[in-house]
Amino acid sequence: MSTTTELTETTLLRFATAGSVDDGKSTLVGRLLHDSKSILTDQLEAVERASASRGAEGPDLALLTDGLRAEREQGITIDVAYRYFATPKRRFILADTPGHVQYTRNMVTGASTAELTVILIDARNGVVEQTRRHAALAALLRVPHVVLAVNKMDLVDYAEPVFAAIAEEFTAYALELGVPEVTAIPISALAGDNVVEPSANMDWYGGPTVLEHLETVPVTHDLSHCHARLPVQYVIRPQTAEHPDYRGYAGQIAAGSFHVGEQITVLPSGRSTKIAGIDLLGEPVDVAWTTQSVTILLEDDIDISRGDLLVPSKDAPPTTQDIEATVCHVADAPLTVGHRVLLKHGTRTVKAIVKDIPSRLTLDDLSLHPHPGQLVANDIGRVKIRTAEPLPVDSYSDSRRTGSFILIDPNDGTTLTAGMVGESFASPEPVKVESEDDGWDF
Template sequence: MPITTPPTGGAPADTALLRFALAGSVDDGKSTLAGRLLYGSASVLADQLAAIGAAPGGGGPDLALLTDGLRAEREQGITIDVAYRYFGTPRRRFVMADTPGHVEYTRNTVTGASTADLVVILVDVRNGVVAQTRRHAAVAALLRTPHVVLAVNKMDLVDYDEGAFARVAREFTGLARALGIPETTAIPLSALLGDQVVTPSERLSWYDGPALLHHLESVPAAPEPAGAPARFPVQYVIRPHTAAPRGRRGYAGRIAAGTLRVGDRVTVLPSGSTTTVSGIDALGVPVERASAPQSVTLLLADEVDVARGDLIVPAGQEPPLTRTLEVTACHLHERPLCRGDRVLVKHTTRTVRALVADIPARRGPSLLDEEPAPDRIDAGGIGRVVLHTAEPLAPDAYRDSRRTGSLLLIDPDDGSTLTACMAGPGPVYRAGPAGTRTAPDDEEEETL
């Protein structure tokens, strides 16, 4: 899997909303890069610039403070929380997540990258690929992020040397290949001075690709897998005596995957009842078909028992119902997740009681190896977890659908979010040369 240079032009921009996350080690310049993107896209007001003050040493505003909004972040000089910023250009709209770089906040990086179509992994060209770079690449691979950009920062500190950039790019290539990352694009830049961030830089004339912002404007938004079966989690039942469309009972929700059409034969899970879609209303207007991620109201031909949390799917394309789930889990809470814990499992709009039956393995500090039978996963840790649920659930494999393959574990006592989970097959790492770890090919993957 070679690292690519993005095209310089020709293809029109993909105008769909792009969600992307910035990740990298402490002091690699993530917040400065985030601020430079906001500043360069004219998304910062004059009073905001005046409020943040000048950068150390002068020479302009301290752009890092546009996203480091917490007082503790300003005092410590590091990003702690995930900072979301919304901006746009004439070509596209963006949701940007500036994630923490410190190892203690890797779980925050998971949160920021969980909904991202693209992850920008920032490295200091002088340091190359370090431990935290490997962790962030592993997180991007684990979350099946469709696009990864390697942003080689601080090129001004090595006199814009092409060889220094190439060395870092080659090192990251091997890591990305081992992790199974499908697409990686490398871009040299200087976030502090603005080289190759918003506009091309003459000081990087040897690089023939576009600036980072241009690449973000043109990269395709992540589509649903071709031919993905429809998945409709029921969020709300609209009864005839309220505001039901056409005076009939309707089922409101957001299509999580695929397409539904009037006349489709469907199954309601977990009951297994079958019926036909007799109507679809989108914003009160009858339509013949609707696709993810539209929010619609379905009308069914028969009076079947449907409640919030049920899943409506095409007949013959039902995901298997199960009360035993094997998942990859990233633990987010300060309190560790332990074998024997009682939790709530939330899948789409359905929430059921469950028991943490087993924790067969957890990832080591690099996230590239596994430690067997740990019995617990601490905050920020990632591992394999077996859940026994009180009622059946029907998740898809996460690699087939990020929406219907994801679950949350919730504390049943106070409702706090404990753990983010991904259902279905995932890579099992084996020892490589010199104690490294490599991911197997897809055909060698086994169910977690």
């Protein structure tokens, strides 16, 4: 492949589902898999047997995912369940995120790489706090497309005014958050209305079904406008008689494309050289692009190790020790001002201190609670962090891969917080924090 057009075409859609408890998310996922004929015969037979033993007249499609729910009830933590299916028009990777409030933080994992999010709402309950939280996370994660699936329309007599009121309320809220696009679809996952097949019960609706929208929503990755980035994961030196001086720098390209002969800069050192070769699956290539795992060979012998970042010299991001970001706190223990943490950015991990928490977002009315002092599980807020070493960070709006990071507890390795670099909502003036002299004050 050598042209930009060829590189940007895709037949794969990554999407995530989100919804409150009992909104019918398991049934929707089951209906998508069943009606798109993505279930194996033995799986369907097992569901039919389990449904019959429970006295159900037909197969309970929610049972296709209820195994995961049972595992959670047994105390097993499952962040996200991934499912793969395909239709003649497109392949799909579905990230099925938990619906319980205590698992809201796990939506960050599922939606962080998604190009579309399906947010489910029970037509009887309308927009609730969990709905607002899911919309806020979709906005912060900059998911390009959001589908509002108003479910259980059969329980409100397929009434158009009920759907219209919910769609209007959610769309206004989402647009205020900065969600670029909302497609509202009235459905009944249990009856199959507007999931895969159009509904005969809602002739007032003329839009696409859920699957039709998933198959046709535009998903492009214009590599010509990406900031090319390659976090170095491993230095390869095979020490063979055939290649006694081989030294390659391996990793997965996070964004953009790299070309043989291109001038690159190694960050954070700032040293520059040219690409002498690119190996892909053991074979030399002239160009490589986003998500490909490659080995880069350089013209000059430069000190490079895991955690360094290779970037085009003409498009190098600045390095900084002061990071301001919007975060979703995912740990049970709170994140506090003055907290000593490890910050993992790409393949690099450095010491850091939480210098300030300027604000916490109130999801009900999108107001800001200034200087809360801490963030607890599921909180969304702004933080200011000082790192021990300079890091080459992009804005999250420019790159979801190199504009994100996680904070880690240095004592036990627990993931504390998922962060997105750059402004997402306004913050009040910071409060100066005095840190103790314990070797972590940078």
